[in-house]
Structures are given as C-alpha cells and as structure tokens.
Amino acid sequence: MNRTGQRGVALISVLLIMTLALFVVGGLLRSHTRALQSSAQHIHQVQLRQWAIAAESWARELLQEPDRLEEKTIHLAQPWASPSLPSELPGVEVRIEIEDLAGRFNLTRLLLPGKADEISLERWARLLLALEIPAFxxxxxxxxxxxxxxxxxxxxxxxxxxxxxxQPFVALLPPEATLNINTASATLLATLEGMTAASARDAVAQRPAQGYADAHEFTRAPGLDGLGIASHGLGVDSRWFRVTVEVGAGAARLRLVSDLERPRDSLRLRVLQRRFLAPTQGETPL
Structure with a gap:
C-alpha cells in the first residue's frame, strides 16, 4: 500500500474511533440525564409526601379542637366538614377533604360470625339495588x-x-358503629325503611344545620314520622374519619387517604392506615 493509501486508512480509523467515542459519550450523557430526571422526580415525590403528611396532621388537629370534642354529635356545620388551610405554599396546590366514615354503610355488621340482623341485611340489599349492583x-x-x-x-x-x-358508600368500622344520620348522604338514607330516593333527598335538604340530637328525633321529623324507620343501627356521633389530601406542584400530583379513629378512652385521633394513591384512582391502594 502506498503512502496515500496508508493515510486514507489512518483517517478512516480515526473517524471510526471518534464516532465510537461520540456514541459512548452520548450514551453516558443520556444515562446521566435520565438519572438526574429520576432523582429530581424522586425528590419531588418525597416533597409531595411531606406536604401531604403535614396537611393530614393539620386536619387531625382540626378534628381534635376542644370545642368539637365537647359536642355530643357530629354534623356537617362543624369546621371539619369544610376545612380550609390557614396558609398557602407558593407554587403548591393543596386540597383537603374530611369525611365522617360513620356516614357510610358499616359492612362489619354483615361480616360477624353467624347470621346478620335482618334490618342490616335489608338495608344492604336496598343499597345494592340503588347502586345497580347485583347481589353477591x-x-x-x-x-x-x-x-x-x-x-x-x-x-x-x-x-x-x-x-x-x-367503595364510596361502605366502610369497615367496629360492629358498634352506627350510621350517622347527620352526615349520611341521600343514597344511604334511602336504604332506611319506608324511604325512597326522593324522600331521602328531601330529608337531606331539610336536615337541621346542627344535625339531629338523636336517632329518635330523626325518625319523628316532619316527612319521616310514620314511615316506620327503625332507629336500630342509627346514631348521631362518630369516632372515625377519612382525610383525603391532594397535593400538586407543577405536573406532579399526589393523593393521600388516611383513616383516623378516636379511641373511646382518648381525646387524640390515631391513624389507622395511610394510602398514597394516584390522583384519579379510587380507594384501592397503590
């Protein structure tokens, strides 16, 4: 091979080496970029979780306010039912919702050993019918x-x-937990004896702002008296709440669902479980 040919081969070799080097460097840069993005996303998620836990703690304190604890009933005119954070975080969206879980159907009543009571079974059947769910x-x-x-x-x-x-209509509470008629939705009230969907909506619309003092006052209320509503399984108090926190910063979103309970011998609420969910996900945990 003459000198010109040797120079050509050498040039081609150099170009191949440079191309290979650029390919390797490009791959390393892409990997580094992905690692940085992954790290940033992880840090962002950690921050979102911290903000969500902080909002949950604030909601717990709201539920433990002395004025609330002195009341003998739980109703929707109390501050917990329309929570509003005292301050905002720049660039961060936080939304809090607190729900009285005693406003749901207590499935535990149907899961105890032996046969469940007839009133609970009939109310359960009416709930499934209202939701157009086949009996199971x-x-x-x-x-x-x-x-x-x-x-x-x-x-x-x-x-x-x-x-x-x-899921939005049922809960697993201790057997003694009753349906809180002060917070139950029209769908749940429609499961009661003699009630229809229309009369249940009317009952919600006419419900006193401060709620009913007891179940008997509810069954004797105008429009409800004479329907034959059994006071069995009905109440006006609750020790169980669900706090749902949605946090957003930029494109990142996170939802925290925490179930809280106030033990009988304590004024402090304890966390029964926490679940981090996708923003559009139902109640099933990730």
Whole structure:
C-alpha cells in the first residue's frame, strides 16, 4: 500500500474511533440525564409526601379542637366538614377533604360470625339495588379478618368496576358503629325503611344545620314520622374519619387517604392506615 493509501486508512480509523467515542459519550450523557430526571422526580415525590403528611396532621388537629370534642354529635356545620388551610405554599396546590366514615354503610355488621340482623341485611340489599349492583354473597368472608374493602374482590362476581362503584358508600368500622344520620348522604338514607330516593333527598335538604340530637328525633321529623324507620343501627356521633389530601406542584400530583379513629378512652385521633394513591384512582391502594 502506498503512502496515500496508508493515510486514507489512518483517517478512516480515526473517524471510526471518534464516532465510537461520540456514541459512548452520548450514551453516558443520556444515562446521566435520565438519572438526574429520576432523582429530581424522586425528590419531588418525597416533597409531595411531606406536604401531604403535614396537611393530614393539620386536619387531625382540626378534628381534635376542644370545642368539637365537647359536642355530643357530629354534623356537617362543624369546621371539619369544610376545612380550609390557614396558609398557602407558593407554587403548591393543596386540597383537603374530611369525611365522617360513620356516614357510610358499616359492612362489619354483615361480616360477624353467624347470621346478620335482618334490618342490616335489608338495608344492604336496598343499597345494592340503588347502586345497580347485583347481589353477591358475603358468607365466605363472615367471621374472617377483613381490614380493607378491596378484599371484597375475593368474592365471586365482584370485579374492579363493581368494587369502585360500591367503595364510596361502605366502610369497615367496629360492629358498634352506627350510621350517622347527620352526615349520611341521600343514597344511604334511602336504604332506611319506608324511604325512597326522593324522600331521602328531601330529608337531606331539610336536615337541621346542627344535625339531629338523636336517632329518635330523626325518625319523628316532619316527612319521616310514620314511615316506620327503625332507629336500630342509627346514631348521631362518630369516632372515625377519612382525610383525603391532594397535593400538586407543577405536573406532579399526589393523593393521600388516611383513616383516623378516636379511641373511646382518648381525646387524640390515631391513624389507622395511610394510602398514597394516584390522583384519579379510587380507594384501592397503590
């Protein structure tokens, strides 16, 4: 090979080496960029979780205010029902919702060993009918430890769509927990004896701002007296609440759902469980 040919081969070799080097460097830069983005996203998620936990703590303090604890009833005119953060974080959106879980149907009443009481069974059947959910058998879960409504998926005929329709209306509370008629929705009130969807909506619209003093006052209220509503399983108080916090910063979003309980022997609320969910997800945890 003459000298010109040797120079050509050398030039090609140099170009190949440079191309390979550029390819390797480009790959390293892309990997580094992805690592930085992943690290930034992780830090962002950690910050969102910290803000969500802080908002949950604020909601817990709101529920523990001395004035609230002195009241004998839980109703929707109390400050917890329309929470508003005292201050805002620049560039951060925080939304808080507090729900009285005693305003839901207590599934535990149907899961105790033995046969459930007829009144609860009939109310359950009316709830499923109102939600257009086919009846399904809870017998296989009776007497077992059920800690989350997502466990209903173990039952034949219960799919994800059915579960998502049912979950906003049910809770797993201690057996003694009663349906709080001061916070229950029209859908839940319509499960009571003699009630229709229309009369339940009227009952919600006419419900006293400060709620009813007891279940008997509710059953004797105008428009409800004479319907034959049983006071069994009904109440006006609650020790169980759900705090839902949605936090957003830029394109990042996070939702925290925390269930709280106030033990009988304490004025302080304790966290039963926390779940971090996608912003549009139902009650099933990630």
């Amino acid at each position: 058998d809870l017998a296989s879960l009776r007497g077992t430890e059920v800690s989350d409504t997502s466990q209903l998926r173990l039952l034949p005929g219960v799919d994800q769509d059915l579960l998502q329709r049912l």
